[in-house]
Amino acid sequence: MFSKQTFLICLFLISINYAASAQKIKLFNGKDLKGWHADVPAKDKNPDTPASFIVRDGKLVSMGNPKGHLITDAVFSNYRLEVEYRFTGKPGNCGVLVHASTPRVLYKMFPKSLEVQMQHQDAGDFWCIEEDITVPNMEERRGPKEKWGVSAGKERRIKNLTDGSEKPLGEWNSMSIECFGNTVKVWVNGVLVNEGTNCTASKGQIAIQAEGAEVEFKKLELTPIKN
Template identity: 45%
Template sequence: MKPMIAILLAALVSASFAGEEWKPLFNGKDFTGWSFDTLDKAAPETIWSVADGVISVGGKDKPNGVMRTEKSYSNYELEFEWRWPDSGGNSGCLIHCSDPRLMNVWPKSIEVQLMKDNAGDFWEIGEAIEVTPEQIAPPGKKGPSRRRLNLTDGSEKPMSEWNTMRVVAKGNAVEVFVNGTLVQKGWDASVSEGAICLQAERANVQFRNIRIKEK
């Protein structure tokens, strides 16, 4: 029953953007339209590279960093593919980004998690978003958790296979789909506009087919 509901929701969301056109955020050749921020002032080219239409993030044993769109966006549908080329690790897509380096090198934002087996979790980075009470992770030693658990398990593909993520941001609501399944839904976010970032978080990860449809 749940998969059928997710499919119907996906169809309804797609219909709301049907009159708009997809635009690439990554041209498949270079990093036009993106900027970089890394800890320790590490040179971006030591972490990020492009070949055959794929962004390779060589984050393993390297400082944390982000690649960030030069433009800000609101009311959009974002889609991209990602995979772990060798072993699972940690990365994320940060949406509605504003102040840089609010936490570590991460800007003030809402993170849509890409960590292996946790894709679709929200992490609040200086912002807030409402979810159901059971999705709020238990508090830790440092206080309330910033993690908001996703709705499903098993939506990700096996290691080294390409996954597709779709993030639908409408006003102060955000929905996340992984490989066509609704895995996260939040509302009353404290922010509704900002840049989009992809993390380098001490793991090797690849991205391709990054595109956006603005409403």
């Protein structure tokens, strides 16, 4: 028989677990694209252009084409984003954009943001899209300093720390992106693959790309981080 003290301890632990789970925000509900909006330039000229983002069998699917972005309606800061994804066929390009704001600032396509690359075999690279970030060994991972920049024609790619963190094609990968203040950290399948500081943005929308390859997402879950 439980003592009163044991009962109170159990109740306390239950309340902590409930509070932790209650603050998680499911960005994708498994049913529809509520809370998101698409920005697909091809639809400007032809509204009947096929959808770049759909829900299929309880998963959010980036069809790859027409190219564009699926963007959250809400703005977020100080959070950890958990993503589970896989390429369904031929491997290719995709990405999760954090701190997204002004649409179509690069190539009349990409919103101002910091992209966390998901491209097959390059998962965890940073791509600077009119926002910037600093990492260790910057010249080794970004190229000559005089070529750095955040706009077209500049060295915007910052290579990740590891190779081989992704699972074989067709299997599910997990990606965790932690944004806190001006720092951004990225894990792929539990391995820290990139970390940067002095990011020029600390809040914004979250976006998923359609950039040529079909990708399924079965989890997009955000947990706020308290200051």
